[in-house]
Amino acid sequence: MSEHHPGTESAPTALAADDPYEIGGYRLHARLGSGGMGVVYLAYTPGGRPIALKAVRREFAADPEFRERFAQEVASARRIHGLFTAQVVDSGVDDRTPWLATAYVPGPSLHEVVRRHGPLPARTVLLLVAGIAEALQAIHGAGVVHRDLKPANVLVAGDGPRVIDFGIARAADAAALTGTGLRIGTAAFMAPEQALGLRVTPATDVFALGALAAYVAGGAPPFGNGPESGALYRVVHEHPDLTRVPPDLHDLISWCLAKRPGDRPATAELIASVHAHPEVGPRPEFTEGWLPGPVREEVGGPVDAGPSAPVHARATRAARVAGGLHVPTVAEAAAPAPAAFAQAAPAPAPLAGPAGPVAPARGSRSGRRTPGRGRRIPPTTAAAVAATLLACAGAVYYLDGPVGDETGTGGSSVTPSHPPTASGPASPSPSAAESASGYVPGYVRARLTAPDSGYEFDLKAGKVVAAETAAWYLARDGRAFLPSEDSDAFVTEAGDLTVAACVRGIETRPAAALPFDALGKERPFCVRSPDRGEIAIVRLVEAAADGSVTIVADQYRRS
Known part of the structure; x- marks a missing residue:
């Protein structure tokens, strides 16, 4: 070995x-x-x-x-x-x-x-x-x-x-x-x-x-x-x-x-x-x-987070039974996360716009934060969760440790598949319109598939990673996308979306929710990073019945 x-x-x-x-x-x-x-x-x-x-x-x-x-x-x-x-x-x-x-x-x-x-x-x-x-x-x-x-x-x-x-x-x-x-x-x-x-x-x-x-x-x-x-x-x-x-x-x-x-x-x-x-x-x-x-925050401890906690939070703070680690079932992994602590706060009414409900302007957001890294979900109550549950790093069993990108498949005991893939993104030259907006292309046409709710899209790197591991991410909350805390989002009514239109939309009509039912190839949306240095324009390709979600994303960064 x-x-x-x-x-x-x-x-x-x-x-x-x-x-x-x-x-x-x-x-x-x-x-x-x-x-x-x-x-x-x-x-x-x-x-x-x-x-x-x-x-x-x-x-x-x-x-x-x-x-x-x-x-x-x-x-x-x-x-x-x-x-x-x-x-x-x-x-x-x-x-x-x-x-x-x-x-x-x-x-x-x-x-x-x-x-x-x-x-x-x-x-x-x-x-x-x-x-x-x-x-x-x-x-x-x-x-x-x-x-x-x-x-x-x-x-x-x-x-x-x-x-x-x-x-x-x-x-x-x-x-x-x-x-x-x-x-x-x-x-x-x-x-x-x-x-x-x-x-x-x-x-x-x-x-x-x-x-x-x-x-x-x-x-x-x-x-x-x-x-x-x-x-x-x-x-x-x-x-x-x-x-x-x-x-x-x-x-x-x-x-x-x-x-x-x-x-x-x-x-x-x-x-x-x-x-x-x-x-x-x-x-x-x-x-x-x-x-x-710091290590305990990463690993978690023997604290029962409840049967409905998300897989990434429950796995690190799950109940230990007879000295063993409780590992969640598929049904548990799909369940919504409960608030760890709630602190009453007045919730400003959401604004209305052509694309549906929109969030208040930057600096006056409402909404509820879920355990994990304070991810936002659509505002449904006047509460803000005041504590977070830190996720595990997802280390796992290996035959002799991770090396390279070898495969060990072959033979009649395995069935070929067409599973989730991540296409290699390209980096084209910026157009005049993109340069004028202050952003230049990073990667383009990255096709990404998250197998289930235990994964998220790393918008900075243009790849699929384990939940709770990306700094700027697009996760999922049931049948909706969930951007990073302090990220801004915008959904267009048109069939195309430019960086300049994204910036204008975020400043005038930021989206409060990104439900799958309202999105599709004909209705792209964009997400701006918390530091405003990067923008991702995303199209939902498929939200499959097996729990996988496929998107196509283009990333732009400030020039």
Whole structure:
């Protein structure tokens, strides 16, 4: 399994034209990532629970020894039921394209958390070590060695870490030995015996946990970055660099990073050491305060947001049942979001215009703000929500971390599709009228499809992204579009819309609502960014019965 590229984004994206429509009877909704072993998709069970479905690459699927080991590892993984691990829910080991489905856990990986927020405090690191060690106990108890424990394979939820992709690396051993060039594991987190090609044991995962803890506590791998060959040499021959790690963590991490497997602690000893540490005490619990504030705002916590909260808010503040993360059903994901807190405020009456109700002029808007990032919906009450629910970053399960844009499809077990796509936008030269308006073209004729309400249109980049990830966005609220807070919108009566007409319309007749029923190819609308620096002219192409929405957008920016 090859090392993933650090910093690669892990946000879900719309299916590409060559992605399958379904695998193993599960309809695919989005691509979650790809790696050395295959592609991971977002799918749903018949009852509506989201799952991460991993389709194996063709070259692995063609290797009989890989298929045999893959079946063995999937059978072992089904026996793992730890509270800090992912649950395998289904598989197709005998299909022409083998696949594996696991529970979908919204939340960023430790790699993403450290990349965005920097090193984490000692208490957080210790609690992560205890939770991951408990996950390893469940994995090792099923006779499995993870082999590729690294920050990208640990997700952060409000109630603790989740270890993913346990044991699957072993299935690739045979194919790797036949000359494909894939290395099993990740060099910067690989134990010396693994780097030397010797037998791996549970102690191999303990070494990786020590390297992971050093990375999380110090912001850099203890054996450095750079070329894989250099990292492997340092893992085998040199002492770890713990200069960035808080001194009170040195002993515990150094214990894990012992060169000889027999000198490393067992997982039970690791948990006991965390209990005994003065930063934690005898009851390490993932309660309020275990994560630093900025990370907790991103991840959310064990707070019940109610059954009607949107998927992006509920996933991070959902009720935990029996120590697990509650994941919303399809019906829940489509439900409107309730207000978290309400504060009475007088609502000015909406103005009237040829295009229907319009909002008051900039600076005197009415309306209600939904949880999330304060998105506006049509004014129906005299209330303004005073608090927000922050969304999760949408990190998900990967076969070995997101790398590149590979596909792992093929064979009779997958059905070709014509799924949502995002056309590559072009950048033409500005016309005289556009230049006169003060705006020049950015991208044009970008055809974008959001598979469901868990996605939004990133108007700045001209692509589909996971909900709550774009700064200037066009989302949906039921059967209507929902622009960014403080964005302005205008709907034209004519069949065409220019930038100059958009600017005039926004200043004189800004739209209060963008319902699908009032829009279409013959009635474009425009949205201006909160900083007034960009404008998007949008046409609704289709709002399909399956929940997907397709638009065509042109973007312009101030010259």
